[in-house]
Amino acid sequence: MRITIADVARAAGVSKTTVSRVLNARGEVDRSTAARVREVIDRLGYVPSSGAVGLARGQSRTVGMLVPSLTWPWMGEVVQGVVDTVEAAEFGLLLFTCNRGADSVERFTSQVFARAFDGLLVVEPENTLAMLTALHRRGLPVVLIDDRGRHPEFPYVTAANLQGGASAARHLLAVGRRRPLVLTGPLRFGCVRDRLDGFRTAFAESGHPLEPALIVESDFTEAGGREAVRHLLEQGLDFDAVFAHNDLAAMGAMAALRATGLRVPEDVAVVGFDDIPMARLTQPPLTTVRQPMREMGEVAARMLLARLTDTEAPGPVAELPTSAVIRQSTVNS
Amino acid sequence: MRITIADVARAAGVSKTTVSRVLNARGEVDRSTAARVREVIDRLGYVPSSGAVGLARGQSRTVGMLVPSLTWPWMGEVVQGVVDTVEAAEFGLLLFTCNRGADSVERFTSQVFARAFDGLLVVEPENTLAMLTALHRRGLPVVLIDDRGRHPEFPYVTAANLQGGASAARHLLAVGRRRPLVLTGPLRFGCVRDRLDGFRTAFAESGHPLEPALIVESDFTEAGGREAVRHLLEQGLDFDAVFAHNDLAAMGAMAALRATGLRVPEDVAVVGFDDIPMARLTQPPLTTVRQPMREMGEVAARMLLARLTDTEAPGPVAELPTSAVIRQSTVNS
DNA sequence: CTGAAAGCGCTTACAG
DNA sequence: CTGAAAGCGCTTACAG
Known part of the structure; x- marks a missing residue:
């Protein structure tokens, strides 16, 4: 049998109203009454029914x-x-x-x-x-x-997706990369457009505008990233870095590069986005833009x-x- | 203002009891009455309050x-x-x-x-x-x-931890490994003892009992697995396989092996446990015992x-x- | 087949 | 400082 506020009231010799008052810490209760009620609550192990409270309070x-x-x-x-x-x-x-x-x-x-x-x-x-x-x-x-x-x-x-894209760009520029491949997520997502804009602007401002053929829409999956990079390498496209819009796609990119015999980072540097737990465990560990x-x-x-x-x-x-x-x-x- | 069962009853010209009956699909309602009530429910967009229902039903x-x-x-x-x-x-x-x-x-x-x-x-x-x-x-x-x-x-x-341990053992035996290192999880966990028992029994039955020095307790973390293997390699212990009790520890083991210049799987084969999403993305991809x-x-x-x-x-x-x-x-x- | 009434376990004016 | 009573929105015997 559930213990109710009525049980407590009876055992303490007060009304349910008073019990409710001490429960909700409304100050209008005599100190000794309150103490007695609290003692009974503890002794009986009474806990108010959340459903009943919710119904009465409307939340x-x-x-x-x-x-x-x-x-x-x-x-x-x-x-x-x-x-x-x-x-x-x-x-x-x-x-x-x-x-x-x-x-x-x-x-x-x-x-x-x-x-x-x-x-x-x-x-x-x-x-x-x-x-x-x-x-x-x-x-x-x-x-x-x-x-x-x-x-x-x-x-x-x-x-801060825009800044995140920019910081990826600045880092790649700092390590001497000039022809990055951008592997975006689905362009219908605002975050994707922001990451791209931030990255693009930073490269443009440094005097190295992105090449349109090196901006490729992908789907945020490892397989998607892998296939995209494999395909572009087959086509003979030339790039010295990959900025993937999430870590999973970046991992796919690394796999495709490795499969072609290219070294990361010597031949192609790779940057992801997210900093998922896996990112520090890849081989090599993945540089990425951390989202908190x-x-x-x-x-x-x-x-x-x-x-x-x-x-x-x-x-x-x-x-x-x-x-x-x-x-x-x-x-x- | 919330729409209540009383609103529905009034609009349909019936009692709350009847509305409740059609809501709960008790058959005892006249078909046309029920249809009328349902029509009102839809028109008003009435949804019963889960709190009130819960209180009345006691669940x-x-x-x-x-x-x-x-x-x-x-x-x-x-x-x-x-x-x-x-x-x-x-x-x-x-x-x-x-x-x-x-x-x-x-x-x-x-x-x-x-x-x-x-x-x-x-x-x-x-x-x-x-x-x-x-x-x-x-x-x-x-x-x-x-x-x-x-x-x-x-x-x-x-x-099935016991069988899982055994299947890891059988696989390692099948690929010719005879001196496996077992990197257990915390031994206070029943699952850990089962994985170990299954593995140990299978090796023993094949005539290659485990060497006690090659059973090492670790802590289910990547860092723990990495440090344990690094330490054992420094001590000069000889083993041709690692069975880690989870994938994270197995990844740590692979990192330590790689750092020492050992090849996976040529020099040391590595098996994990769990089959976390990361397992197929490691380098090389990780053999593991899948828990569903x-x-x-x-x-x-x-x-x-x-x-x-x-x-x-x-x-x-x-x-x-x-x-x-x-x-x-x-x-x- | 249908409804009035009590009850689920609380809170909250209201009155004292 | 305290309590009786109404109310939150439902369900469920019970009676018809």
């Missing part, structure tokens, strides 16, 4: 998080950042994925309206923007963890919680710095 | 999941398997971690008693066994995803859901097969 002290996939190499860091922050605020985290088409979108939507959570964090799955916009308009607080879109309607946290994934999760969670608890909310946009992490794929040790 | 249609960390390389697969299964059953998933000491254990425990969820899936964090046992005794359904412990009290799913992490998550979730929905529950123990995945760290291509 659940739970946030939702929607992600496209949990198996991407950097997703664990983001979710860890979120869960740490959310738990520290004594909220719960309800996790959703949306990887099985319209069906799961619909299921997710109905969960939302069931008010299982008070606010939503999202790493945007494709084809969910319309739904998210609708939810947001209906009053659900939403914060985007933005690795790709550009949605001024929502508060979001993002990494865990911090992005933490900041997004804090932005959302501030909106839910009407603490003074931080601004609607947080851009976290990226930084070049120099390893041996660009510089001989 | 939340939510399961909890407790993990030590979300950033371990195989954890994403496990959680993905869980979340897919749980969502398909129209349950929610509440995620908890327990990586900040006694404080977070306590916070977690009180969430449990708040009945925010009906059952619990756990990848056991260290020092939580006592708490889990207490929860289980108090009637909370718990299923362990067992990568290390051995807790007959709980239903659990595990990989996603399936383990799925099976554990199904076991728990069966207990919650009194479907005929599967047995309390599920041992999922492991399989050797042969790559170039043991066999030249």
Whole structure:
């Protein structure tokens, strides 16, 4: 049998109202009464039912998080950042994925309206923007963890993609590379266009504009990066560096270079983006532009919680710095 | 303003009881009445409040999941398997971690008693066994995803560690290795002892018992594997293979071998355990014993859901097969 | 087939 | 400082 507030009230000889007051630390209770009630709570091991509290208060002290996939190499860091922050605020985290088409979108939507959570964090799955916009308009607080879109309607946290692209460029220029191949992610993503722009501008400003034939769209996968580079080498294209828009594609590029007998970094220097845990374990270890994934999760969670608890909310946009992490794929040790 | 069951009842000209009946598909409703109610529900976009339903029914249609960390390389697969299964059953998933000491254990425990969820899936964090046992005794359904412990009290799913160890051994024997170094994980973990036993037995039965000096306890990290192998090589120990108890340690071993100028697999063959996503991307690609992490998550979730929905529950123990995945760290291509 | 009423376990005006 | 009562939005005997 569950112990309820009524049991506590009876055992302490007070009303449920009073128990509720000491539970919620409203000051209006006599010190000795409060002490007695607390003693009973401890003795009985009473814990309020979160469902009942939520119903009475009209909120659940739970946030939702929607992600496209949990198996991407950097997703664990983001979710860890979120869960740490959310738990520290004594909220719960309800996790959703949306990887099985319209069906799961619909299921997710109905969960939302069931008010299982008070606010939503999202790493945007494709084809969910319309739904998210609708939810947001209906009053659900939403914060985007933005690795790709550009949605001024929502508060979001993002990494400094433009600067990240520029820092990759500056590093390659510093180590004497002049003809880089750029292996972009899908160009429909805002982050991809930013990484490209930052990189392109830095090269242009140094007097070495990028060659259009050396800007190739890829798909953020290892296989995609590998095939693209293999194909370009077969075509006889000449380049002395690769800037891949994520680490997975960079690893594919390294594999293709190795397969052709080219040395990294002597013949071709390789730079990735993300700094996934794997990056320092490749052979050679991968130079990359670090996105602070865990911090992005933490900041997004804090932005959302501030909106839910009407603490003074931080601004609607947080851009976290990226930084070049120099390893041996660009510089001989 | 939230739309409630009372709004629907009023608009449809029936009682809340009747609305509730069509919502829950109890057959006792007149067909045309039911149709009318459904039409109103759709028109109003009514969705029942999960909190209220949970309170009235005494259960939340939510399961909890407790993990030590979300950033371990195989954890994403496990959680993905869980979340897919749980969502398909129209349950929610509440995620908890327990990586900040006694404080977070306590916070977690009180969430449990708040009945925010009906059952619990756990990848056991260290020092939580006592708490889990207490929860289980108090009637909370718990299923362990067992990568290390051995807790007959709980239903659990595990990989076939003994067979996995044996298959690693058989493969190394088949490629002519006779003096393997075994780089174990922490020996307090049951899975580690099983992997070792399976491996040892297979070698012994083939007439090549393991040499005690070549069984070395390590810690499941890349750095740990690297340092251990470096140290053994410095001591001049002679071995022609490494069986590491996880892929991370195997990668460390490969790095140490490479640093000493030894070739993999020509001089030393290397086998890991897990088959994390990284394993196929190492140089050379890593031969390993695959644990079906996603399936383990799925099976554990199904076991728990069966207990919650009194479907005929599967047995309390599920041992999922492991399989050797042969790559170039043991066999030249 | 249908509805009035009690109950799930809390919180919160309101009155004293 | 304290309590009785209504209310949060549902479900479920019970009665008809």
